[in-house]
Structure formats: C-alpha cells, structure tokens
Amino acid sequence: MAAQSEGSAEEIKGLRRCINDLVSMLALPAAWMGGEPLRIMGNLLDALLSMLSLDFLYVRLKNTADAATGEMVRISPTWAVKPGPQEMGERLRTSVDDDFQESPLLLSNFFVEGDITLVPLRLGLHDDLGIIIAGSRRSDFPQQTERLLLNVAANEAAVWLREASLLSEERRVSSELDRRVAQRTADLAAINDELQREIAERKSAEEKFLREETELKRSQAHKAAILDSSLDCIVAMDHQGCITEFNPAAERVFGYKRENVLGKPLAHVLIPPSLRQQHHLGFAHHLATGESRVLGKRLEMTALCADGREIPVEIAIARIQQDGPPSFTGYLRDITARKQNEDALLEAHTRLAQSEERWRSVFESSAIGVALADLEGRFIATNPVFQKMLGYTEQEFEQLHFLDITVEEDRDLNSALVADLLDGKRREFEIEKQYRRKNGSLVSVRNSVSVVSGSDRVPRFLLALSEDVTRRHLAEAALDKARSELAHVARVTALSALTASIAHEVNQPLSGIVTNASTCLRMLDADPPNVEGARETARRTIRDGNRASDVITRLRALFGKKSTPFELFDLNEAAQEVIALSVSELQRNRVTLQSNLATDLPSVLGDRIQVQQVILNLIRNGLDAMSTVEDRQRELLVMTERDEGGGARLSVTDSGVGIDPQIEEKLFEPFHTTKGDGMGIGLSVSRSIMESHQGRLWAARNEGPGATFSFVLPSSTNT
Amino acid sequence: MDKLVVVVVDDDESVRESLPDLLKEFGFAVLTFSSAEEFLASGSTARTSCLVLDIAMPGMNGLDLQKELKGRGDKIPIIFITGKRDESIRKRVLEQGAVDILFKPFSDTALRQALHKAMGSD
Numbered sequence: 001m002a003a004q005s006e007g008s009a010e011e012i013k014g015l016r017r018c019i020n021d022l023v024s025m026l027a028l029p030a031a032w033m034g035g036e037p038l039r040i041m042g043n044l045l046d047a048l049l050s051m052l053s054l055d056f057l058y059v060r061l062k063n064t065a066d067a068a069t070g071e072m073v074r075i076s077p078t079w080a081v082k083p084g085p086q087e088m089g090e091r092l093r094t095s096v097d098d099d100f101q102e103s104p105l106l107l108s109n110f111f112v113e114g115d116i117t118l119v120p121l122r123l124g125l126h127d128d129l130g131i132i133i134a135g136s137r138r139s140d141f142p143q144q145t146e147r148l149l150l151n152v153a154a155n156e157a158a159v160w161l162r163e164a165s166l167l168s169e170e171r172r173v174s175s176e177l178d179r180r181v182a183q184r185t186a187d188l189a190a191i192n193d194e195l196q197r198e199i200a201e202r203k204s205a206e207e208k209f210l211r212e213e214t215e216l217k218r219s220q221a222h223k224a225a226i227l228d229s230s231l232d233c234i235v236a237m238d239h240q241g242c243i244t245e246f247n248p249a250a251e252r253v254f255g256y257k258r259e260n261v262l263g264k265p266l267a268h269v270l271i272p273p274s275l276r277q278q279h280h281l282g283f284a285h286h287l288a289t290g291e292s293r294v295l296g297k298r299l300e301m302t303a304l305c306a307d308g309r310e311i312p313v314e315i316a317i318a319r320i321q322q323d324g325p326p327s328f329t330g331y332l333r334d335i336t337a338r339k340q341n342e343d344a345l346l347e348a349h350t351r352l353a354q355s356e357e358r359w360r361s362v363f364e365s366s367a368i369g370v371a372l373a374d375l376e377g378r379f380i381a382t383n384p385v386f387q388k389m390l391g392y393t394e395q396e397f398e399q400l401h402f403l404d405i406t407v408e409e410d411r412d413l414n415s416a417l418v419a420d421l422l423d424g425k426r427r428e429f430e431i432e433k434q435y436r437r438k439n440g441s442l443v444s445v446r447n448s449v450s451v452v453s454g455s456d457r458v459p460r461f462l463l464a465l466s467e468d469v470t471r472r473h474l475a476e477a478a479l480d481k482a483r484s485e486l487a488h489v490a491r492v493t494a495l496s497a498l499t500a501s502i503a504h505e506v507n508q509p510l511s512g513i514v515t516n517a518s519t520c521l522r523m524l525d526a527d528p529p530n531v532e533g534a535r536e537t538a539r540r541t542i543r544d545g546n547r548a549s550d551v552i553t554r555l556r557a558l559f560g561k562k563s564t565p566f567e568l569f570d571l572n573e574a575a576q577e578v579i580a581l582s583v584s585e586l587q588r589n590r591v592t593l594q595s596n597l598a599t600d601l602p603s604v605l606g607d608r609i610q611v612q613q614v615i616l617n618l619i620r621n622g623l624d625a626m627s628t629v630e631d632r633q634r635e636l637l638v639m640t641e642r643d644e645g646g647g648a649r650l651s652v653t654d655s656g657v658g659i660d661p662q663i664e665e666k667l668f669e670p671f672h673t674t675k676g677d678g679m680g681i682g683l684s685v686s687r688s689i690m691e692s693h694q695g696r697l698w699a700a701r702n703e704g705p706g707a708t709f710s711f712v713l714p715s716s717t718n719t
Numbered sequence: 720m721d722k723l724v725v726v727v728v729d730d731d732e733s734v735r736e737s738l739p740d741l742l743k744e745f746g747f748a749v750l751t752f753s754s755a756e757e758f759l760a761s762g763s764t765a766r767t768s769c770l771v772l773d774i775a776m777p778g779m780n781g782l783d784l785q786k787e788l789k790g791r792g793d794k795i796p797i798i799f800i801t802g803k804r805d806e807s808i809r810k811r812v813l814e815q816g817a818v819d820i821l822f823k824p825f826s827d828t829a830l831r832q833a834l835h836k837a838m839g840s841d
Contacts, residue, residue: 507802508731511823515737518827522744537740544733588730588777 021051021149037061037161038072044157045074045132052146054136055079055116058088061123061130061161070130081111092118092133104142110135117141121154129161233313233332237266239325241283253334255306272304295319303332312339369445369466372452375422377402380461389445389468391438402464407434407442418462421451432469444470505551505584512544568716569608571648572597572640578615579638589623591634598641602715604648606693611713614686614697618652618709621683625656625706632705643712647695651710659699659707667699686711722748723838724766728758728784729773729800738771741827745834755784764788767795769818769837774801774808785815796837800825 038061045057057074071085083091088111096105096118105118116135119142123129132154136142142150233250237243243266246258254270261269267276267283286292294317303313314333319326363370369386373379379397387394390405403411410433420426428450434442446467454460520537523530579595586593604611619636626634637653659667667683683697690697695713702708725747727738732753739749750767752758756779758770770788774781785797799812799820809820819833 503802503804507823508733511800511802511825512733512737514824514826515734515741519737519740519744522741522827526744533740537737540733540737544737547733588775590777 017145021047040160041072041132041157044153045072048134048150048153049074049076051149052134052136053138054134054141055112056088056135058085058092058133058135059130060089062128079112083111107135112137119147119150121150123154123158123161129158132157233334234329235266235270235332236327236329238327239287241265241267243269244327245329250332253305253311253332254303270303272302272310275302292319300335311336314338369464369468371397371402371464371466373402373462373464375451375460375462377418377462386466389437389443389466390435396438405435405437407436410434418449421449421462427451443468444473505581506548509544509547509551513541513548516541516544566605566607568603568605569611570601571604571611571650571713572601574608574612575615575638575640575650578612578619582616582619585623586619586636589627589634591623591626591636593619593636593638596637596639598639600642601640601648602642602646604693604713605716606695606713607689610689611693614689614711615650615652617683617686618650618711621709622652622654622656622706625654625658627656629656629705645712645714647712647714649710649712651708653702653706653708655702655704655706658705659701664699683709722746723768724748724750724763725769725771725834726758726763726767727751727771728753728755728776728781729771730754730776731773734773734800741830742771745831747834755779755781755787758784759787764793764795769834770795770797772797772799774799774812775803782812782815785812785817789816798830798833798837 041059041061045059048054049057055076056079059072061070061072071089073083073085073088075082091110095107095110105120106115107118108115110116110118114137116137117139118133118135121132121134123131132150134142134150228248233253234245234247235243235250236245242263243261244263246256246261248258250256251258256269267279271279282293286295294315296316296318298314298316301313301315302310303315304310312335314335315330317328317330319328363381363383366383366385369389370383371379371386372381378401382392382394382397387397392400392405403415406414410431414431414433417426417429417431421429428448430446430448432444432446434444437443446469448465450463452461452463516537520534520541523534523537575595575597579593582593615638619638622636626636632655635655637651639651639653641649641651643649683699687697690711690713693713695711697709697711700708700710725742727735727742727749728751729735729738730753735751735753739751742749747768750761750763752761754776755772758764772781772784779787781799781801788795788797794816797812797817799808799817800823801808801820802823804822812820818837821829821833
C-alpha cells in the first residue's frame with residue numbers, strides 16, 4: 001500500500017492542484033461577465049496553457065460574425081515556431097476529421113518534431129458553439145485531472161460563450177431594436193413631417209381656396225363695378241353671338257336698355273346693316289378655325305345706335321375661353337369727339353403749315369434782308385436777299401458770326417448794342433453800318449435788330465432786318481450833288497439873268513452916253529459949231545452917266561456886301577432892292593407892280609442874297625404867268641407881313657394864268673417848267689433856299705385869276 | 720434932193736433922244752417911234768430908207784416887226800440895236816435879212832458903216 005499511498009499522495013497532490021486550477025477556472029467567469037466571446041476564450045486559453053503543460057491550444061468558434069476572429073491559438077513558449085490561428089486551423093482541418101471520431105488523436109511532426117496528442121473539447125451541447133483542441137507532446141496526456149479540467153473549462157466556456165452569445169444577441173437585438181426604433185422614429189418623424197406638410201398644404205390650399213374665393217368675390221364685385229362704372233362701353237356676347245352683358249356706359253353711348261338687348265344677337269343691335277354680312281362671315285370663320293382679324297387688336301369701327309346714328313368707335317375684343325364654348329367681351333369707346341379733335345388737329349396742323357409756309361414765303365421773298373442769329377451772334381438762318389446782298393450761301397453763313405462780316409470800325413458799337421439787347425436794356429435797336437461782302441467789297445446797311453423771345457421749342461434768338469442803303473446813300477449823295485449843282489446852276493442862271501438885266505440897265509445909259517458924246521463932238525466939229533446942240537447932248541450925256549451910276553449903286557447894294565451866309569436883315573429892304581432892279585423888266589412886260597410892305601416886320605436871319613434870289617424868282621415867275629394875259633390888267637402885288645407865328649412873310653400875287661391843278665404837285669420839282677425857255681429850276685431852288693433857312697415856300701390859287709407864291713422866314717428872335 | 724429917212728423904233732426914251740441927233744449929224748432925216756405897233760400904224764414904211772430897230776420891247780418886239788414887214792413884202796433895210804449881247808440873236812436876224820446888228824453901246828463909226836451897208840452908197 002506504500003506505493004499505493006505514495007501514488008495516492010502524488011495523486012492527491014495532483015488532485016489538489018487540479019482543484020486549485022478548477023477554483024481558478026471557476027473564478028474566471030467573474031472577469032468574463034459581459035465579455036466578448038473571443039476575450040473569454042483568450043482568457044480561458046491563457047489559463048489552461050499555464051495550468052496544464054500543453055504545447056498548444058486552438059479554439060474555433062462558430063456563429064461568430066467574423067470568421068477571421070473565430071479562430072484563436074496559444075502556443076507553448078517551448079515551440080520554435082509560432083503558427084497563427086488560421087495556419088493552425090488549416091493544418092488541423094487537413095490532418096483530422098472535423099468531428100474528431102478518434103479521441104485522443106496522435107499526430108506526428110505537427111509543427112514540431114515528435115508525436116503530439118490532440119484532445120478535442122466540444123463547446124456547447126451539440127458542438128454548436130465551436131471546438132477547443134489541446135495538444136501536448138507528453139506521453140501521459142491527457143491525464144484524468146487534465147481531462148476533467150479541460151472538460152470543466154470547456155463547459156464553463158460554453159456556458160459563458162452561450163451567455164456571451166446571448167448577451168451579444170441581446171445586444172444585437174437591443175441594437176437592432178434601437179435601430180428599428182430609431183428607424184421607426186425617423187420614419188415616424190418623416191411621416192410626421194409629411195403629415196405636417198400635408199396639413200400645411202391643406203391649410204395653405206384652404207387659405208388659397210378662401211383667398212381665391214374672396215378674390216373671386218372681390219373680382220366679381222370688381223367686375224361688376226368695372227362694368228357699371230367703366231367709362232368704356234363693355235359688351236359681351238356668347239359663342240352664338242348673343243349679347244350677355246351690356247354695361248351702363250354702353251347704355252349711355254348707344255342708347256339701348258340693358259334688359260332690352262340681353263340675349264339679342266349683337267349683330268342686329270350694334271352693327272350697322274352694311275357691315276353685318278362681314279361680321280357674320282368673320283365670326284363664323286373664327287368659330288370654325290380660331291383665326292381672327294379682330295381679336296386682341298385695337299380697331300376703329302362704326303357702331304349703330306338705338307336712334308339710328310352711326311358713330312365711330314374704338315374697339316378691343318377679348319376671347320374668354322372657359323370649359324364650355326368661348327365667349328367674347330368687347331370694350332368700346334365712342335371716339336366721335338376724338339375724331340373731331342383729330343380733324344380739328346389736322347386742320348390746325350394744316351393752318352399751321354399754311355401759316356408756316358406764308359411766313360417762310362415772307363421770309364424768303366422779303367424785299368429786305370432777314371437774318372436770324374443765336375444769342376452768341378452766330379447765324380442760324382438767312383433769307384435770299386441777305387445772302388445775295390453779302391455774297392455768301394446759307395451754308396456759309398451758318399459758319400459765320402455777325403461780327404465776321406461787320407467792318408472793324410462798326411464792331412464795338414454793334415457788340416455793345418447787342419449786349420444791351422440781351423441785358424434787356426433795349427427792346428430793339430437800329431444801326432447803320434457797313435458789311436464786308438464775301439468778295440471784299442463793302443455794302444452799307446441799315447439794320448433793325450431785336451430779340452425774339454423764344455418758346456419751349458425755340459430758344460431766344462436775334463432777328464435782324466437788313467436794308468441795303470448803299471443805293472440810298474449813293475442816291476442821297478447824288479441828290480445832294482444835284483441840289484448843289486442845281487443851286488450852282490440856279491445861282492449862275494439867276495446871276496446871268498441878273499447880269500443880263502443889269503447889262504441892259506447899264507447898257508442903255510452907256511449907249512446914250514456914247515451916242516450923245518459922239519453927237520456932241522460932231523456938233524462941236526461942225527462949221528460953225530452947233531454949241532447949243534452940243535450943250536444939250538453933253539447934258540444928256542451927264543444924265544445918262546448918272547443913270548448908269550444909279551444902276552451901279554443898286555448893283556453894289558445887291559452884290560457889294562460881304563457875303564456872310566447868314567446875317568440879320570430887313571426883308572422889306574431886300575425886297576425893295578429886288579423890285580428896283582426889276583422895274584425895267586416889269587415895264588417891258590407892261591406889268592404894274594404894287595408893293596405893300598408891313599412896317600412891323602421882324603428882321604430875319606439868313607443869306608440875304610439867296611433870299612433876294614427867291615424874291616426875284618417869284619417876281620419873274622409872276623411875270624411869266626402873265627405873259628399871255630391880254631384881257632386884263634397885268635398886276636403884280638408884292639406884300640410883306642408879320643406871320644401868325646411871328647415870322648416874316650412875303651407874298652407875290654399875280655393875275656396870270658394860275659396854277660394848273662395837274663401840275664400843282666410838280667411845281668416845286670426840279671426841271672419842271674411850263675416855260676419854253678426856262679430851265680424849271682427856279683421854284684425848286686427857291687424852296688431849297690427857304691428850307692435851308694428853316695422857312696417855308698408854298699403856292700396857292702387866288703380867288704380871282706392868278707396865283708400867290710409865299711414864303712415865311714422865322715423871326716431872328718425865334719431862331 | 721430930199722434927205723433919206725431913217726426911222727428909229729425903241730422903247731427907251733434916251734435912245735429916242737440921242738440917236739436922232741447923231742443921225743441928223745450924218746445927214747439923215749429921222750423919225751422916231753416908241754413901239755413897233757406905233758411905227759406900223761404911222762404909215763411911214765413907204766418912205767423909210769432904213770429902220771434902226773430895238774429888239775427887246777414890250778408888245779411886238781423887233782423880231783416880230785421884222786417878220787411882219789417881211790410878210791408884207793416890205794424890204795426896208797433893218798439895223799438892229801440891242802442892249803443884250805447875244806450872238807445867237809445876231810445870226811438869227813441876219814438870216815432873216817437884217818443888214819446888221821449893233822450891241823449897245825456902239826460907236827458912231829459902227830452905226831455909220833451899217834447905214835452905208837444898208838443904203839448901198841452914201
């Protein structure tokens with residue numbers, strides 16, 4: 001029994017170790033709670049490898065999600081090789097049957113030299129959890145305690161694997177549940193959202209519906225209001241052409257009552273008979289084809305009124321397409337007034353055009369130059385006369401400033417006057433100035449310049465009416481020259497007449513002197529000398545000499561005075577001198593002269609000789625007027641008197657032929673004469689002389705025969 | 720033998736006074752008239768050898784008288800005397816047949832030559 005006891009002690013020792021290991025093993029699951037299957041198995045394999053003297057431990061778990069992690073291996077530190085779980089698993093599957101029919105199984109040279117005993121430990125009741133394979137090269141493997149430990153460990157592992165599996169499943173289920181709940185929650189949320197949206201949409205739709213209904217109501221009210229209050233006539237008809245609406249404006253314009261025309265064919269109500277056929281054809285064509293020449297356009301047509309009048313209307317027709325057949329609404333407007341306005345406007349336009357044309361024609365054909373310039377002075381428009389006057393074309397003028405063509409010396413004045421115009425200091429001005437023509441020659445003009453106030457469309461501009469006064473200046477110069485020549489001629493003529501008269505006056509006594517002296521000499525030379533005759537002739541010679549002396553004295557009185565152009569003199573005295581010089585001529589013409597000179601005559605200021613020439617002219621004129629008078633006394637009255645105006649008046653009244661009414665107006669014109677031998681300048685020159693004295697010369701018919709020529713000179717105190 | 724009769728017609732009295740004395744000194748008988756009308760009315764034309772005639776006179780002037788005489792066929796030589804020196808008058812009267820025209824004042828010699836011309840020889 002010693003051996004038995006020795007063996008028993010060893011056995012007890014082994015058993016004790018086994019119990020310790022079992023306790024350790026059984027203590028393991030405390031760490032496995034809630035653990036992962038692979039962690040549990042890893043933990044178990046580590047414990048078994050250290051408890052038992054094993055070469056390796058291999059585990060393969062089933063029903064794990066990851067096959068790669070379903071295998072696990074623990075290798076003894078004594079091995080030189082360290083095969084991985086998959087390599088180990090592969091070698092095991094090729095070396096042994098899956099179900100380990102033989103157990104324990106002996107394998108040779110399994111990764112290491114020598115024989116190795118494999119013990120499978122099935123996990124789970126039906127191996128459904130996997131398998132643990134333990135291998136050892138010990139020959140006594142597996143001992144009873146090792147088998148026990150391995151089985152306990154396998155059972156324990158299976159419990160906990162199942163536990164872990166259950167836990168895992170529970171977790172999976174829980175997670176799935178969570179996922180499903182989350183999914184469901186999300187679905188519910190989505191559904192909820194959708195519901196909310198639908199609710200919102202429905203609400204919106206309801207609101208829209210409500211709004212549309214309101215809108216519709218409002219629209220209908222609006223439409224009614226429009227229909228009622230529209231200034232336009234609104235007439236609607238259905239597809240059959242019958243009137244369905246006829247608003248108050250239409251009633252007013254066309255004179256129909258709404259209730260009388262509703263349902264009636266429009267064509268018979270509003271369309272004049274002459275247009276009905278066309279309407280029917282057009283309407284039928286439209287209904288058949290949809291084409292229309294009137295829809296959507298603004299047309300002018302003629303409409304028939306209740307009283308038979310046809311009026312012009314503007315019409316726009318809209319087609320209203322609803323579910324059923326189309327209807328049509330026409331908007332009509334009575335455009336009679338507008339037509340009239342248009343006609344009036346057209347007429348006004350025509351009148352304006354005519355007026356424009358007239359003014360243009362005035363502008364174009366004006367006899368004087370017309371130029372328009374802007375306020376800067378640049379030409380805007382010029383008329384043909386102005387263009388011709390200056391030699392520039394209208395286009396050339398548009399490039400010119402008025403100062404460009406104004407001669408240097410006139411520019412300053414002209415600019416100043418224009419500035420006054422623009423400043424409003426003057427309304428217009430007149431200027432005589434010279435323009436330089438395009439060809440360089442000068443032209444004298446008289447310009448009337450004004451500012452034409454503008455309008456909305458036309459800004460203010462300068463208007464110049466320009467008259468070419470070159471000719472007038474030349475004519476005036478020529479006239480002055482002619483007058484001066486005339487005056488000269490008149491003077492010479494008057495002088496020569498005077499000279500002839502004087503010569504006659506002087507020659508008569510001179511002739512007497514010569515004759516008497518000759519006779520005297522002859523008488524004294526006779527044998528015996530006729531002393532008595534000589535004495536008589538000598539006496540007559542002295543008498544004639546005195547006569548000649550008187551003539552000279554009178555001439556001296558007439559010409560001898562210093563010829564100051566203007567002097568104070570007595571008109572009576574001047575007249576008497578002229579009368580004295582005219583005596584012989586008066587006698588020869590058998591004219592009796594009467595003089596009636598005022599004593600209160602004021603002295604006058606002037607050219608005495610010129611005034612005497614006038615008096616002489618008037619006396620001669622009177623003589624001439626009476627040269628053919630035989631049936632009555634040839635009388636000449638020279639009269640002076642104080643004029644009502646205080647001046648001195650002299651009149652020469654003859655009893656001659658008087659003034660022919662036909663020539664009355666021409667009396668004072670130069671070269672007008674009724675005399676065969678006259679030059680016709682006497683009265684003209686006389687009048688010029690009087691005018692140069694601020695006096696006046698005129699002619700008047702007498703109550704009896706003849707005429708009276710008078711002049712008046714202002715009193716010296718008046719001048 | 721009777722003296723030749725020279726007729727002086729002039730409206731100027733001084734001429735009518737002075738000229739006849741001179742003509743008488745020349746040896747003519749002299750008749751004076753103050754106007755042409757007076758001369759024509761006197762009936763002296765037939766015995767007039769020479770007419771000394773003023774041109775400018777009131778009424779019928781010297782030229783009118785010349786024309787009148789010529790119209791009657793009377794060929795009395797006429798010497799015109801005038802105070803107005805006018806060559807156109809000279810030409811005109813000479814064309815009408817006058818012997819000469821003397822412008823006042825004229826010398827006795829000029830008158831004497833004219834009278835000689837009028838009556839051929841003295």
